[in-house]
Amino acid sequence: MANPNGIGASVRRREDQRFLTGRGNYTDDFKRPNMTHAVHVRSPYAHARILGIDFTDALAMPGVVAVLTGADMEADKVGSLPCGWQIHSKDGSPMKEPPHYPLARDRVRYVGDAVAVVIAETREQARDAAEMVVVDYEELPAVGSSTRAIAGGAPLVHDDAPDNVCYDWHLGDRAAVDAAFANAAHVAKIDLVNQRLVPNAMEPRAAMGEYDQSSGEYTLTTTSQNPHVTRLLMGAFVLGIPEHKLRVVAPDVGGGFGSKIFHYGEEAVVTWAARKVGRPVKWTADRSESFLTDAHGRDHVSHAELAMDADGNFLALRVNTLANLGAYLSTFAPSIPTYLYATLLAGQYKTPAIYAEVKAVFTNTSPVDAYRGAGRPEACYLIERLVDVAAGVMGMDKTEIRRRNFVPKEAMPYQTPVALQYDTGDFAKNLDIALPLVDYPGFQQRRAESKARGKLRGIGFATYIEACGIAPSNVAGALGARAGLYECAEVRFHPTGSVTVFTGSHSHGQGHETTFAQIVADRFGIPIENVEIVHGDTNKIPFGMGTYGSRSLAVGGSALVKAMDKVERKAKKIAAHMLEAAETDIEVKDGRFTVTGTDKSLGIGEIALQAYVPHNFPLDELEPGLDEQAFYDPKNFTYPNGCHVCEVEIDPDTGVTTIVSFAAVDDFGNVINPLIVEGQVHGGLVQGIGQALYENCVYDEESGQLVTGSYMDYCMPRADDVPSFTVRYHEDQPCTHNPLGVKGCGEAGTIGAAAAVMNAVVDALSDYGVTHMDMPATPEKVWRVIRDAAPAMAAE
Structure with a gap:
């Protein structure tokens, strides 16, 4: 039984x-006898030279135990935060890898860069004393965007990274792509921005360091998604603590979405400081700190072209992407716009030739790293927006052009032109299941009904594939990973x-x-x-x-x-x-x-x-x-895939977009717990919808100041912004190379949702001649598009 x-x-x-x-047990819940509290002194400038730090008045404040700076860490031979992945440029040269110290030593390079830490009996006392620390800055010119970073004469974020370029990388067969474009009957083109996002986990980052003088053992309790990696990176490369003398504990963690994968400077600071002051040291970020210092996600600027024959068959894809890495290299940052992005540019399609170029640059902004999906949402968004443009070029139905170019089930295992080999998948089945769920044949009638009420209605499709469970270790190592997987x-x-x-x-x-x-x-x-x-x-x-x-x-x-x-x-x-x-x-x-x-x-x-x-x-x-x-150690990635369909209605008088319905059909392989899977899909969909319609992390291009530094300026989706989702999955394509036959479900919603929503928005605006608009499709932005197009519509 x-x-x-x-x-x-x-x-x-x-x-x-x-x-x-x-009754959850989170890092900030931990209390220790004689515990102290840390507050960091952070730079108000995006780029400045540190001329001096005067903390005399801060030390005299009530309850203050110590004020420590980068000079103190340097004296103790504390190292730089390491990067866990190395990328080589087209010419074979290694990426630029400037040091990233837990407390800045000579220059600050983004707003929020820590220059000192105040340790006191209470958090309130530490906060008050931190305001008394006087830092003498010489402000320097800053660069707040990737496009400005590569402009001629742009200020350098790091002196040893000429033109602010970390690496200039490529993947694929350029000659084959060029030949295909030369013989193409039709070409679809798109320029798009995948905007920067703030992760916004429910629990802010926190860390508590302890040191046992009798045993020489350190304990770090932290909000981490991978405590062993934190122990490895911090112990071996930053603080020089033998592994058997360092314990890292990650108790209940209230969400991460990727932002808690990485080793952060605050973890090293409290661990090191615990020995310096001889007492436990706890730091908990407030939400403003999180906006400034949590690793952000996305931030791509891309141009893409798709070559097709006379029948709409895909011949070749050419992609050029500019990726913003921020001021320093976060733990896995270099891999996101390369091996987790470009290798997914085949999508679900049998495009014979693909060539991608990725230039990653430094800017005076918070570091950028993995955020839910990590490269895969960026790839899916680019492909699926481009495929919709291609359907317009060909005058084809958006479902038909996809179906015509799907990799057939019979072709599995399928070797893509960008390194990955899909083991299983029935992409046409996902679409077949999705179409009745959204009553696609009845869409035109619903569109007419909306028009009669003065509204605009659109429908959008996104067929996604992702690569999960990065593997195997020897292959990942050959691609630049500095750890086993x-x-x-x-x-x-x-x-x-x-x-x-x-x-x-x-x-x-x-x-x-x-x-x-x-x-x-x-x-x-x-x-x-x-x-x-x-x-x-x-x-x-x-x-x-x-x-x-x-x-x-x-x-x-x-x-x-x-x-x-x-x-x-x-x-x-x-x-x-x-x-x-x-x-x-x-x-x-x-x-x-x-x-x-x-x-x-x-x-x-x-x-x-x-x-x-x-x-x-x-x-x-x-x-x-x-x-x-x-x-x-896995033999291959797993490849979850699916089809997401979104239907929207837009009020042209206000620009407000309402999601009328959303259906997600996914292939996750075998499913262990359907209830949990559905919850994971729901959460992912909301994050994808958030990027499409609401969220946008903005820096001033010249000053490097964070413009959207709080929820007053950064809009998050709420429950009443999303519909009741229709979620389906099928299990007849299990993974062939792991014993459970599972593929993964945690990121799927985010990967497919943004493209589906934006395709629906653009479809709704098609009567105004709109073929593309960048995320987020805020009411103000949509209203302006409609307003600007109205005179041309009237003239016709």
Whole structure:
């Protein structure tokens, strides 16, 4: 009998009980005896030379314990924050990799760059004292956008990065693309901006450092998506702490969306400062700090061209992208506009030749790194907007041009011209399921009804594919990764038959405590409440790469399966001994170990007890205990894919866009928990809609000042801004190279939504001659487009 809480069951998240009742255990909740509080002194300038720092008055303030600066860190030989991925330019030269110190030493390079830290008895005292620190700045010319960064005579962010270029990279076959364009019957072109975004997790970043003078051990409690990587980077490269003397704990984390993957300077500062002051040091960002200092996302400026034959078949794609990396290289920043973006430019289409050029530049803005989807939303948005333009060039229906160019299911596995090989996928099926959900044949009637009411209606499609579970490690290493991309899991049965799972994956909203427990319960036929999931503590888990890029089940879950395989093999040996049978005669089903052809069987609990009380145990053949560990290094990426359809209505008098309906059809491979998957899709869709209609992080191009530094200026989507989503998935195309057959679902909504929404907006404005507008489609921007087009419409 199948476990009712096993794989495929919509089990409610077990962890929500403590979250909804206020019993979560977040970094800022931790209190330690004699604990102090840190507040950073941050630059008000985007670019300036530090001439001096006077903290005499600050030290005299009540409760102040210490004021520390970059000079103090330099004296202690504290290193630069390392970058975890190296990219080489077209000419083979390595990227420019300027130092990024936790506290600036000679120059500040963006508004919010930290120059000192004040440590006091309370946060309020530290804040008051920080205002008394006097920094003598010599303001320097700044550059606040990527286009300005490469303009002639632009101020240099780093002296050793001429023209502000970090790298000038390419991928694909340029000669084949040029030849295809020379023979093309039609060419579609587009210029677009994928604007910068602020991540805005519910829990702001926080960190607490502790130092035990008796043992020489450090502990960092932090809001991290991958504590082991933080331990590695901070310990080995920044503070020089041996791994066995450094513990990193990431307890409950209230959302990350990529922004908590990276090692930040504040983590190093509080860990180092804890030893300096001999007391625990805690720092918690306020929302204004988060706007300034959390790594931002996106920020691409692109030109793309698509060559087609006379029938609308895609022949070649040419893309040129300018990517803004901000003032410094964040942990994984160089990989986002390259191997996580350009390698996805094939999309779902059988385009024979693709060539992409990416120039990444430094600017006097906050560093840019992975944000939900990380390169994949940028690729999908470019392709799907361009395909809509191509449909207009060809005079074809937008669904027909897509269907004509899909990679057919029969072509799988399919080698794209940009490195990746898709293992499975039925792209046409996604579209076939989606069309009835949105009543596509009835759209023109609905459009006419809207027009009769003075409204504009449009429909937009986006067919996306993403690459998840970056792998394998040797390939990633060849592409510039400076870490392995495997995952680790340990399955420990206790004498009572309950289980503890230790996983290197990390949960910050994904529901691992439920889904991972479902996998174990399903395999061994035990109650789900008897399975404990432990993560986020480097002292408890051997190693791990955390959670991002929808890798948790595909990589972390596969490591769990491998560990369970080892447990089962050992349990089978024990069962054979206990049942006085040959090991080959033991059958395993639903957690029962049965002698073939008999009713003699044992449950996993009985076997576990025997393993820990080995009174009747062949000790010469078996060790006591039932505790196994495994690492899993994937053979390939996984490739979730789908079709998203959005329908909008626009009020031309106000420019307000209302999403009338949104349908998402996805192929995630096998699904462990449909309820959690649907929640992940909903959250992703809202973030994609947020980028399409509301969110925009703006810097002044000349001063480098952040214009949208609070929720007064940065608009976030709210519940009443989105419709009730229609979500469907199918499981007939499981991943072929991991034991669970899963592909990943956490980023899919974000990847497809923005393109679907903007395609719908542009479709609604098509009567005004609009073929493109950049995100976000705010009411003011839409209203201006309509107003500017109205005279031309009247003249016609």
